[in-house]
Amino acid sequence: MQPSAETVEVVASRLMEWYARHKRQFPWRVGMRDDWRVLVTAFLLRKTRAETVAKHYDRVLAALSSPEKVLELGVEGVEEVLKPLGLHRVRARQLYELAKALAEGRGGRLPGVGPYTEALVRCLSRGELVAAVDVNVHRVVARLFGVGDRRRVGELASQLVKAAGTCELNLAVMDLAALVCRARKPRCGECPLAAYCAHARTQRS
Numbered sequence: 001m002q003p004s005a006e007t008v009e010v011v012a013s014r015l016m017e018w019y020a021r022h023k024r025q026f027p028w029r030v031g032m033r034d035d036w037r038v039l040v041t042a043f044l045l046r047k048t049r050a051e052t053v054a055k056h057y058d059r060v061l062a063a064l065s066s067p068e069k070v071l072e073l074g075v076e077g078v079e080e081v082l083k084p085l086g087l088h089r090v091r092a093r094q095l096y097e098l099a100k101a102l103a104e105g106r107g108g109r110l111p112g113v114g115p116y117t118e119a120l121v122r123c124l125s126r127g128e129l130v131a132a133v134d135v136n137v138h139r140v141v142a143r144l145f146g147v148g149d150r151r152r153v154g155e156l157a158s159q160l161v162k163a164a165g166t167c168e169l170n171l172a173v174m175d176l177a178a179l180v181c182r183a184r185k186p187r188c189g190e191c192p193l194a195a196y197c198a199h200a201r202t203q204r205s
């Protein structure tokens, strides 16, 4: 079902109000206006809990402050830096390949950078009004509007970002997914969007 423009606007506005009161505080959410910083953060957060990344974040970012620094350290040096986070071999190789591609000024898709990470860079580093849809954002939008199709979820997420007028809406959906609209047992009773949510409606009926 296509929600009306008014519904999309109200949902975006309710979500941003909720986010202002409940947003999670992470070190990478301060001063993100740098492509490299966003890329490294996205790599670190893959398959690792945000709280674990937060513990090591400042040290890792200081050590891997630029693509040049990563190339200088080499794969083994990067592995050492990433060791406490786990998956250090895979991540070190990926970051090294990425740093190499950037240093060589390669065009096209960067190694290890898919549509989600690219959207994060455009949003968080450059302030573009684009939706970044990972599995968690997909879950919230799909439940909210009663859709399952990936393309449709992407379109609706994009409409929400535009209605909010800020790509911070992506962070708001991520936080709602983590704190309220969890994969198992969503807390619909505490959700600011329950009145507009297709999933919550089916639970009530």
Ligand code: SF4
Pocket: 140, 143, 144, 180, 181, 182, 186, 187, 188, 189, 191, 192, 193, 194, 195, 197, 198, 199, 200
């Ligand atoms: S009402 Fe429930 S299912 Fe709907 S967005 Fe909120 S937590 Fe998720």
